[in-house]
Structures are given as structure tokens and as C-alpha cells.
Amino acid sequence: MIIGVTGGKGGTGKTVLAVNLAVALAGKASVAYLDCDADCPSAHIIVGAELQNKQGVYSFLPEFIEEKCTHCGKCTSVCQFNALYQLKGEAPTLVESLCSGCGACMLACPFGAIKESRKTIGWTHAYEKYGIDFFSGELRPGEPLSEKIVDAVKERGLAKEYDIVVVDTAAGAHCQVVCALEGCDKALAVTEPTQFGMHDLEVISEVLNKLGIPFETIVNRSTISDKKIESSLEIPYDKKMIECYVEGVPIIEKYPKHPISKKIAEFAERLIK
Numbered sequence: 389m390i391i392g393v394t395g396g397k398g399g400t401g402k403t404v405l406a407v408n409l410a411v412a413l414a415g416k417a418s419v420a421y422l423d424c425d426a427d428c429p430s431a432h433i434i435v436g437a438e439l440q441n442k443q444g445v446y447s448f449l450p451e452f453i454e455e456k457c458t459h460c461g462k463c464t465s466v467c468q469f470n471a472l473y474q475l476k477g478e479a480p481t482l483v484e485s486l487c488s489g490c491g492a493c494m495l496a497c498p499f500g501a502i503k504e505s506r507k508t509i510g511w512t513h514a515y516e517k518y519g520i521d522f523f524s525g526e527l528r529p530g531e532p533l534s535e536k537i538v539d540a541v542k543e544r545g546l547a548k549e550y551d552i553v554v555v556d557t558a559a560g561a562h563c564q565v566v567c568a569l570e571g572c573d574k575a576l577a578v579t580e581p582t583q584f585g586m587h588d589l590e591v592i593s594e595v596l597n598k599l600g601i602p603f604e605t606i607v608n609r610s611t612i613s614d615k616k617i618e619s620s621l622e623i624p625y626d627k628k629m630i631e632c633y634v635e636g637v638p639i640i641e642k643y644p645k646h647p648i649s650k651k652i653a654e655f656a657e658r659l660i661k
């Protein structure tokens with residue numbers, strides 16, 4: 389079962405809850421955790437682990453063979469990303485930061501004047517903690533292709549079979565989040581009882597409905613306001629949660645008998661029934 393943990397708004401405690409759920413599930417099944425926040429991976433900090441087993445993620449980059457180029461301009465005209473510009477009578481010039489790596493220019497060149505090169509756009513990592521195999525992605529600063537990092541994390545994490553795969557998405561409802569959620573059997577939308585939380589929950593609900601992914605809502609820090617949100621699980625504001633967050637240890641690990649740990653464990657059990 390692949391469970392997406394998402395939420396629209398940033399700062400709702402989504403990763404903290406996703407990690408605690410994964411730890412609760414790890415006692416009952418084989419679990420992989422995919423940290424798909426390519427811009428800011430943080431699950432390793434929350435479980436107090438080091439990023440390890442770094443592997444590069446690459447993207448296609450066109451390399452021009454000057455002696456073969458007739459300056460016909462076909463490659464420049466097919467580039468949808470305006471990554472190529474060409475002065476009259478000259479070979480095209482590549483603006484690397486705009487290149488999506490689609491390869492259309494190479495296919496369009498009738499003279500074989502473009503060959504395949506590649507650039508490093510980021511990395512994936514793999515590490516183990518609490519009996520869970522963690523995988524995370526890291527986008528190289530300044531690179532725009534975060535979806536490719538998410539794809540690489542998913543490919544690496546799903547190469548082996550697990551009973552449960554927890555997919556922790558980035559905040560927001562953008563392409564990177566959609567990419568992470570694709571293929572999930574169900575999702576958990578984590579929010580908080582604030583105006584912002586309710587607004588962003590609406591947005592992510594729309595995305596999940598469009599993707600056809602059934603989801604349940606979790607309200608974190610449910611006691612910080614009187615606002616009521618229909619949900620499957622409410623986690624009250626609690627100093628022990630903050631303490632564990634600061635120390636980089638899941639509450640379910642440090643205080644397994646705490647009422648919040650028990651709630652999370654019961655919820656995890658229901659999830660896999």
C-alpha cells in the first residue's frame with residue numbers, strides 16, 4: 389500500500405506525523421519512507437539520521453557539434469522552453485538553466501549536429517532508521533526540475549517490495565506534489581485549525597479529488613483554536629511533541645505510552661486493516 393502524506397500548507401507538522409506513522413507501522417510490516425520534498429528534505433532531521441548513499445540524478449543536455457551545424461534553426465524553433473537562442477548565421481546557444489532536458493532539439497536536428505550530454509540536477513539518498521528504509525531527494529540549488537528528483541526518489545524507493553510505502557510530499561499543491569502523489573493508493577491530508585490551514589486543505593482536497601486518490605484528514609495541533617474540521621485523527625498541541633521535534637526523535641519512539649503515541653499507533657493499525 390502506498391500512502392501519500394500531504395497537506396497543502398507548510399508547517400502543519402506533516403513530516404512529523406508521517407514519520408511517527410511510519411515508525412508505528414514498522415513494527416507490523418516492512419516500511420519504506422520516501423521523503424519527496426526535493427527542495428527541503430527534512431525527515432532525516434526528524435529521525436536524527438544522516439543522509440547517506442548519495443546517488444546523482446541527471447538530466448539530458450544538448451551538446452552541439454559545430455562542424456555539423458548548418459545553422460538551420462530547427463532546434464531553436466522546437467524548443468518550448470526558450471532555452472536556445474540563435475543569432476543569424478550562427479550556431480544555437482544554450483541557456484542551461486532554462487533547459488528541461490526534453491531532448492526535442494536533438495530529435496529535430498536533421499544533420500545529427502546535437503549529441504547527448506547530461507547535467508547533475510540533484511541527488512537521492514538512502515538511509516535506515518527504526519527498521520524503516522528511508523529515501524530522500526535533494527534538488528541542486530538553482531535547478532528547476534524538482535519533479536525529476538521526485539521521480540528518482542520513487543524509482544529508488546520502489547525498486548524493492550515493501551508492505552507499506554509512506555510518501556511524504558512537499559508543502560503546496562504544485563507539480564512536485566502531484567508527481568509525488570501519483571500512484572498513491574490513499575492519502576492523508578495534514579492540516580491545522582487556522583484560516584490558512586482550512587484554505588490550503590481545500591486546495592489539496594481538490595488536487596486529490598482530481599487525481600482520484602481517496603484521502604482522510606488529520607488535524608494537527610487541534611487545540612490551538614475552536615475551529616472544527618472534519619477529520620479521522622486529531623492531534624492536540626502538546627509540549628512533548630515539541631520536545632521530540634527539537635531532539636529529533638519521534639514521540640512514538642521516545643514516549644510510546646503517551647496518549648498522542650497511542651492515538652497514532654491506533655490510527656496506523658486501522659490504516660492497514
Ligand code: SF4
Nearest residue numbers: 467487488490491493
Ligand atoms: S532539451 Fe528541450 S528544453 Fe533543452 S534545449 Fe533541447 S528542446 Fe530546449
Ligand code: SF4
Nearest residue numbers: 457458460461463497
Ligand atoms: S537543428 Fe541542427 S543543424 Fe540546425 S541549427 Fe540546430 S544544431 Fe544546427
